[in-house]
Amino acid sequence: MIQRLIDQGITQFCVCPGSRNALLIQQLIQRGSEVAVTYHFEERSAAFFALGLARSSQKPVGILVTSGTAAGELLPAAMEATYTQVPLILMTADRPRRFSGTNAPQAAEQVGIFGVYASPTIEITEGDLTWQLPPRPWLKPLHLNFYLEDPMSGTLDASEQKQTSHSGIVLTLERMDEWKAQLDRAQSPLAIVGEISNTNDRLSVEAFLLHFNLACYCEATSGLRESPQLKSLRVTDLSSLTDFDAVVRLGGIPTHRVWRDLERKWKTFPVLSLSDRPYLGMARPSILLHASIAEGVHALQTDLLPKKRRPPLKDPIPEDFSPGSERHWMRWLSLNFPKGSRIFLGNSLPIRLWDEAATHDSRNYEMGASRGLNGIDGQVSTFLGWCQKDQHNYAILGDLTTLYDLAGPWVLPSLQADSIHLIVLNNGGGKIFAPMFQQKEFINSHHYSFEGLARLWKLPYHRWTTPPATLPTQGRGLIEIVCHGDEA
């Protein structure tokens, strides 16, 4: 696909790495000096950079981004390019067509996303060589949407490759018999609890899990991760599902990698979801009961028989992560925030590492995150909007995530909340990619410090390389934690 663009005279590219567009990036890297590539992490400014480059070189420039909100970030430059007829090629990676409408992780509706500010989307399936760029001049930017398989999931069989829509079923409360029947048939189901935003739903889910003796993995945003009542049912290690024979998803789409692995690796597992959002979260067969969570669990409880209680599972979370590692910091933070704090988790490693390493002691934290499309954009601003007066508010964010929203703290003087801290886990780049992609281009490594950013926004600055005696609880501040990144 990249060669096809080169053959048609496109040799300048601006690239913002993600896992979805990895295959195309690897192809660009392999082309060496045949192509001129710049690497960025912030899609909106990368697109404007591409605009300037195209204007000065008078040649088309491809801007390649990953799926989700990354694609949406190209819109302002596309608008400008439309009215000035600058030749931009908006290249968005996407999950394969069968994920359309599912809200599986990072799956958004990208066809036509730029509306009137791009020509109709050219949809390209992996390996498809039948498409052509239209002849120039282009009246509007071109939009190429590439459907790419998950590079981490191995090869697909032919029928999966051809599938153009998901194979799931969405039921309402009145027609939930098949859902119940499948849960009844399972001997040893595992519940995975994703985001649940209100207390009433949380209490209903907790009662439901207890009533059915369901082994459960509760993510931070479920509000049940530390529930003392669920202690004997809690599963903390999902590296294998061999102890289970079905998955019940309650609440939002889970963050844990195992959810994606259900797509292929564990594809024979029945998956039953109950959520107040109408999304299956996967393309393979599964059943979603789309209902208010409290009503859904109530309806299930009246009909089903409890499962046999499993033997209590050992809590395998070690307490002794290597000092300086990100997990070590997560654990330390989780033990040192004042009880009842509001904690916002950034969308890269922080949300995953919290689930892996934070204490399970009940400290009544209110957890926040943006898991609709898992973007790293706008995280500082979303956190600041979410802060509450008379509460301790903390965000834990990756370094690129923080840099993405440099202008976010502008709003600070308008906020009433007194206690606001931005905690930046500075591991020198997008280290979430380090285990998957060896090439340095994916990481966007840097050696920047956040001291200047704190000064710009008049925030007291703390730089930690080892845990301090106390964690600030009053006032506002930016805390830069310098971590190894060896844990990614």
Ligand SMILES: Cc1ncc(C[n+]2csc(CCOP(=O)(O)OP(=O)(O)O)c2C)c(N)n1
């Ligand atoms: C808007 C947007 N662009 C790109 C991505 C793909 N992406 C996911 S994580 C990540 C790197 C984030 O780096 P950093 O904030 O430093 O966190 P770390 O990976 O080190 O935890 C990127 C680019 C995304 N999720 N959202």
